[in-house]
Amino acid sequence: MNKKIVIVGLGLIGGSLAKAFQKYSECQIAGIDRDPDVLKAALACGAIDKIGGDADIREADVLYLCLYPQADIDFVASHAHLIPPDCVVTDTCGIKSEICAHLPRIAQEHGFLFAGGHPMAGKEKSGFAASDADLFLDASYILVPCGAPQRAVDLLKAIAVELRFGGTVETTPEKHDRMIAFTSQLPHVLACAYVMSPCCPEHNGFSAGSYRDVSRVANINEQLWAELFIDNREALVGELDTLITNITKIKNAVSKNDAEALRILLRRGRQIKEMLGE
Amino acid sequence: MNKKIVIVGLGLIGGSLAKAFQKYSECQIAGIDRDPDVLKAALACGAIDKIGGDADIREADVLYLCLYPQADIDFVASHAHLIPPDCVVTDTCGIKSEICAHLPRIAQEHGFLFAGGHPMAGKEKSGFAASDADLFLDASYILVPCGAPQRAVDLLKAIAVELRFGGTVETTPEKHDRMIAFTSQLPHVLACAYVMSPCCPEHNGFSAGSYRDVSRVANINEQLWAELFIDNREALVGELDTLITNITKIKNAVSKNDAEALRILLRRGRQIKEMLGE
Incomplete structure (x- = not known):
């Protein structure tokens, strides 16, 4: 595919997208x-043309759009007069309700197209220096069309295939944010x-894979994640309440020396993983 | 090194030890x-001679000893009369207070040597079929001497080097169990x-590395872990209380839309990881 692509924000995600376009497509990239x-x-490194x-x-x-959520909205608001009618504008934000409350409306007012997007990949490092053409290999690409015409969604999907994403999922902003509260925000908290x-x-000398896995994403970009958490307040607080309740159930069984209750709780964990084939 | 080794219990850990002995040492292994x-x-697969x-x-x-904690104690109690005076008996249990409350005394009564051990490696699968000669590559091997003579500790360390462990740490049962509550038990809960x-x-289509990492060890052996959790009740409940308190602090900052408090909390996470060079 040979399209003219503009990437706004060359951090971990924007930089990785630029490099993936250069590695896997014929598109021209302006950064x-x-x-x-x-x-x-x-x-200098050829990530952008x-x-x-x-x-x-x-x-x-x-x-x-590869900035923080509010900055994405601000960028579109201030550049909307430049965006041509058939251009597909998409974002890469970790939450969608806020983005989708604003950008579809601005798009409609100015005649361009907007569909939300969220490449499900990341790293415990941020910035262009950490970007990688293969960050998205086999990752899921979530599309949140918000009423965009099918041709816009189809173009973004075709690009995702070309950039070697593993698959695409289409959903609503509400379901996206509810699921992301669980799959991504909760592990960061x-x-x-x-x-x-x-x-x-x-911990050194006393730890192994379990410590490494749970602590990995503590290496957080607090500016970005504070914004993402607060924009998704309701879903995240709901998930945190559920998690605290479930941890407390296990804690109470341990506290009371109740081996049978404890085994039943732990077995549920195992059975859920088994049911998912993981 | 050419020693006569007996391994009691050929599950994930005992099986992996047997295979590591065969791959990396000249010892004779009875299982x-x-x-x-x-x-x-x-x-049949040559893991034991x-x-x-x-x-x-x-x-x-x-x-x-590579059984569950209580089974290890029972095995030694019922076989103590067979164990020769210079034999070094060691275990591989995930908690130490219980083991170390019994086995040093039995060893002393019968004239053999006991030092606790905990190879810090595991898998989300259990049983001999999951065992692997290289499970311990670069892993930490924690030794809990409990008053054993230095020659017993030195022999276990020399074996650990031969089996390609990454390093050894010596500690007390109390410190071991307090650290393990944090590094290993907490991630499993x-x-x-x-x-x-x-x-x-x-979650499928909405998840990536964060989900995978946090959920990995939910595939738990509930019999074993219920016993380990209850044997380490005090330390584990303490860590769970600390964790619930810290999750709740973050939850409250999100709940109240308090971005500044939230950034300060998340920054602490990042700074701890940075301080540890992780």
């Missing part, structure tokens, strides 16, 4: 970033809460 | 297991509590 050093680096400007936005076939134990600084 | 099919399989009996125990240089969310069965 926009507020940091001139990142733009220079992206150009050019530094993007107003002219590139005017000619874009697809525009990927947990990782941070976990490493706050007074035992943590002494 | 004991209540399941004749496991013994046959272990013999022979099926162990009383005569092997009478000649053992080192005896590894968390994994089970996590997958109990009503969202879990629908």
Whole structure:
């Protein structure tokens, strides 16, 4: 495929998208970033073909928003007059209700197309330096069409196949945010809460894979995640309440020396994993 | 090294120890297991040199206990009269206070040596079929000498080096159990509590590495872990209380839309990981 792509924000996700386009497609990539050093680096390593400007936005076939949620909304609001009628604008945010409350409306007002997107891949490091052409290999790409015409959704799907995503899922903003509260936000809260134990600084020599896995994403970008958590407050607080309730059930069984109740609770964990074939 | 080794219990840990001895040492391995099919399989694949009996125990240089905690204690109690004076008996249990309350005393009464041990490696599968000669590669081997003479500890360390463990740590039963409550038991409780969310069965397409990492060990052996949790009740309940408190702090900041408090909490997570160089 040979399209004109504009990527706004060359952090971990935007940088990785740019590199994936260069590695796996024939598209031309214009990159926009507020940091001139990142733009220079992206150009020098071939992640982008050019530094993007107003002219590139005017000619874009697809525009990927890879900033924080509010910054994505602000960028579209201030550049909407430049975006051409057939351009597909999409985002890569970790939550959708906030984005989808604003961008479909702005798109409709200005005549371009908007469909939300969320590539389900990440790393415990952020920034362009951590970006990787193969970050999305086999990852799921969630599409949140928000009423966008099918041709916009189909184009984003075709690009996802070309960039070697593992598959796509279409859903609503509400279901997306509810699921993400569980699959992604909860593990990040947990990782941070976990490493706050007074035992943590002494773990070396006493730990193995379980410690490594639970603590991995504690290496968090607090600016980004604080915004994502608060934008998804209701779903996240609901999941946290459920989790605290379930931890407390197990704790109470241990506390009371109730081996039978404990086995029943742990067996449920095992059975859920088995049912999922994991 | 060329020693006579008896391994009692050829599950994941005992089976992996047997295979590691065969791959990396010149020791002769006699295996004991209540399941004749496991013994046959272990013999057939060369994990053990022979099926162990009383005569092997009478000649053992080192005896590894790889059963559940109470079963280890029962085995030693009922076979103590067979264990020769210079034999080093060690276990591989995930908790130490219970084991160390009994086995050093039995050893002293019968004139053999006991030092506790805990190879910090595992898998989300159990049983001989899951055992692997390289399970312990680069893993930490925790030694809990409980007053054993230095020569017993040194022998176990020398074996650990030969079997390609990554390093050894010496500690007390109390510190071992306190650290393990954090590094190993807590992640297992968390994994089970996590997958109990009503969202879990629908995670496919919405999840990536964070889900996989937190949920991995929910595939738990509930018989073994219920015993380990209850044997370490005090330390584990303490860690669970700490964790619930810290999750609740983050939840409250999200609940109240308090982005600044939330960033401060998340930053602590990141700073702890950074301090640890992880």
